[in-house]
Amino acid sequence: xxxxxTGGAGYIGTHTLIELLQAxxxxxxxxxxxxxxxxxxxxxxxxxxxKVDLIQADICDRQSLDQTFSTYEIDAVIHFxxxxxxxxxxxxxxxxxxxxxxxxxxxxxxxxxxGVKQLVFSSSxxxxxxxxxxxxxxxxxxxxTNPYGRTKLFIEEMLxxxxxxxxxxxxxxxxxxxxVGAHPSGLIGEDPQGIPNNLFPYITQVAxxxxxxxxxxxxxxxxxxxxxxRDYIHVVDLARxxxxxxxxxxxxxxxxxxxxxxxxxxxxxEMIKAFATASGCDxxxxxxxxxxxxxxSCYADPSLAHEELGWKAEKGLDEMCRDGWNxxxxxxxxxxxxx
Ligand code: NAD
Ligand code: WQD
Numbered sequence: 310x311x312x313x314x315t316g317g318a319g320y321i322g323t324h325t326l327i328e329l330l331q332a333x334x335x336x337x338x339x340x341x342x343x344x345x346x347x348x349x350x351x352x353x354x355x356x357x358x359x360k361v362d363l364i365q366a367d368i369c370d371r372q373s374l375d376q377t378f379s380t381y382e383i384d385a386v387i388h389f390x391x392x393x394x395x396x397x398x399x400x401x402x403x404x405x406x407x408x409x410x411x412x413x414x415x416x417x418x419x420x421x422x423x424g425v426k427q428l429v430f431s432s433s434x435x436x437x438x439x440x441x442x443x444x445x446x447x448x449x450x451x452x453x454t455n456p457y458g459r460t461k462l463f464i465e466e467m468l469x470x471x472x473x474x475x476x477x478x479x480x481x482x483x484x485x486x487x488x489v490g491a492h493p494s495g496l497i498g499e500d501p502q503g504i505p506n507n508l509f510p511y512i513t514q515v516a517x518x519x520x521x522x523x524x525x526x527x528x529x530x531x532x533x534x535x536x537x538x539r540d541y542i543h544v545v546d547l548a549r550x551x552x553x554x555x556x557x558x559x560x561x562x563x564x565x566x567x568x569x570x571x572x573x574x575x576x577x578x579e580m581i582k583a584f585a586t587a588s589g590c591d592x593x594x595x596x597x598x599x600x601x602x603x604x605x606s607c608y609a610d611p612s613l614a615h616e617e618l619g620w621k622a623e624k625g626l627d628e629m630c631r632d633g634w635n636x637x638x639x640x641x642x643x644x645x646x647x648x
Contacts, residue, residue, distance in 0.1 A: 310555070311335040311382055313425075315368055315416065316389030317361075318345035320499045321431065321488055323353050324548040325387060327497075330357040332552055337381050339374075340390065341367045344502060346644040352496040368412035371419055378423035385427035385479075385558070386420060387551055388413065391460070394506055395435075395602070398457035409460035410467070417471060427479045429554045430468060433461050434486045434540070434570065434607055443574075444610035447484070447566050454602050465566070472564040479562050481554040486540035486570030486609050488547050490629035491636035498636030499544075500643030508580060509541070509629075513637040516590040523592060525577050527599035532606055536577035540570040540608035543624035543632070553618040570609025571622040580626075587630030588638075 312329055316322045317338030322345075329336050330353070338350055342365055350363050362381075366373035368390045377383075391409045392398070398405040413430075420426065435458035436451045453459045465482050472478045489509040491498030504520075505511045514520045528535035550569045557565070575583070581592045614620045641647070 310384040311337065312555070313337050313339055313377065313381070313383045313386045314389065315339045315386065316391060316431075318342055318347065318350050318363065319389055321485070321544060321547060322389040323349045323497045324492055324544045325389070325551045326350075326353045326361060327356055327492065328545075328548045328552050330359045330361075336361055337377065337383070338363045339366060339368070339377060341365060344392070346500070348644040349497055349500070356492065356494050356496055368416045369408065371415050374416060374419035375422065378419060378425065383423065383425050385429070385555055386416070386425060387429045387555075388416060389431045391431065393457060395455050395457045396506060398460070399455055402456040405456050405460050410463050413464045414467065417468075426475070426477045427555075427558055428468070429481045429483060429551055429558075430464065432465055432482045432484045432566075433458065434484050434568070434609065436462050436465065436484060437607070439604045440607060443606055444572055444608050445568065446610045447568055447613055469564060476562060478564070479558040480564045481558060482564070482566040483550060483554060484566065484568050485547060486542050486568070486607070488544045489541045490543045490545070490624070490632040492545060493632050493635070495632075495635040495639040498633070498640065500640075508539075508577060509633060512581060512584050512592055513633055515592050516584065516588045516634065517637050517641050519641070521593065523581065523594040524597045525594050526597060526603060528596045529599075530605035532576055534576050534578050537603055538574040538576050538606040538608065540572065540574055541580070541626065541629055542569065542571050542622055543629045545632075546622040546624050550614065550618065550620050553620040557618050565617060567614045567617060568609040568611055569614055569620070570611050572609055572611045574606055574608035575626060583626045584630045584634070587627060588634040
């Protein structure tokens with residue numbers, strides 16, 4: 310198949326390109342590079358030995374989308390493109406609604422006009438808000454707590470309506486838990502701009518000496534040690550999930566919503582310990598106040614993904630930390646050259 314990968318130069322996108330290319334698919338990356346680098350795509354070419362076309366354009370730009378669909382014979386779209394910083398979404402909600410929600414509507418219009426009706430969408434466990442019960446099943450109540458999360462919820466609803474309006478659409482809503490780690494080659498990985506918002510890249514930057522101390526946001530939650538618990542998933546496992554979703558769509562039209570998580574939660578302190586062991590580095594930390602909007606615990610019931618997609622996470626916490634450290638230590642400045 311030929312797959313258009315929006316946001317394909319980003320963290321999860323590049324890892325998914327590798328799985329797609331290694332499975333024999335052709336890929337076209339469509340990315341405005343607002344949060345990524347073309348070097349990441351070159352690294353994918355290096356890892357796979359295959360050529361990747363990169364179109365630097367915006368999903369809000371209908372003309373560029375139309376041109377892309379007329380240049381390539383696209384069979385399906387994996388749609389990663391979006392802004393993802395929770396704090397920024399609180400400050401600039403309209404930017405998030407415009408980019409994520411309107412951008413997705415424009416993409417779907419262009420797909421429809423081109424007769425391409427197979428879509429895999431990057432949703433998030435953030436749509437569950439503060440879950441009522443754990444582990445979280447796909448039929449749990451939804452309700453996001455910030456504008457970023459609401460863009461995911463609104464897009465899910467929009468895509469549900471689209472699939473009802475025209476049964477020819479094949480749509481997978483993949484709700485990711487917390488992706489971490491990197492490709493084992495150490496050539497691609499997460500490269501946050503500025504101060505990382507998320508725990509894992511913050512830990513790796515403390516380990517490499519770029520940041521002095523990790524702030525642990527609260528140790529008074531009702532969890533194993535008082536710190537927040539999350540379902541961390543190796544990005545390569547997550548990437549494989551997209552391939553499984555595409556394969557399932559080939560024999561099943563309609564809309565499917567699935568969690569992609571491991572089912573196992575780890576606390577912040579457990580993460581620090583595991584990373585220190587894997588890297589051999591000290592991770593100095595101090596406990597500070599809770600981060601507003603954070604929840605105590607969040608982990609998936611991943612059984613539906615196993616039943617429907619034949620997918621299951623295979624890589625454990627040690628591998629997540631080892632591969633994350635391999636990427637960070639080989640690329641201390643991410644894709645940027647050393648200064
Ligand atoms: P990322 O920022 O590394 O990748 C997103 C890519 O989309 C970037 O390359 C960026 O340049 C591109 N992009 C953004 N807006 C665009 C636009 N208007 N037009 C074209 N390209 C655009 O993020 P990621 O971690 O790889 O996340 C991929 C997707 O998965 C996002 O939709 C994100 O919301 C979702 N997601 C991520 C996480 C996570 O923790 N990383 C968790 C759940 C869901
Ligand atoms: C994990 C745990 C923090 C940083 C966010 C988004 C979510 C999703 C993934 C896309 C929590 C604690 C963190 C730090 C800390 N993205 N922490 N010190 O909050 O589960 O999810 O990213 O959809 O939408 O909300 O992930 O990595 O930020 O935090 O103590 O410097 O680590 O309090 O318990 P989170 P995270």
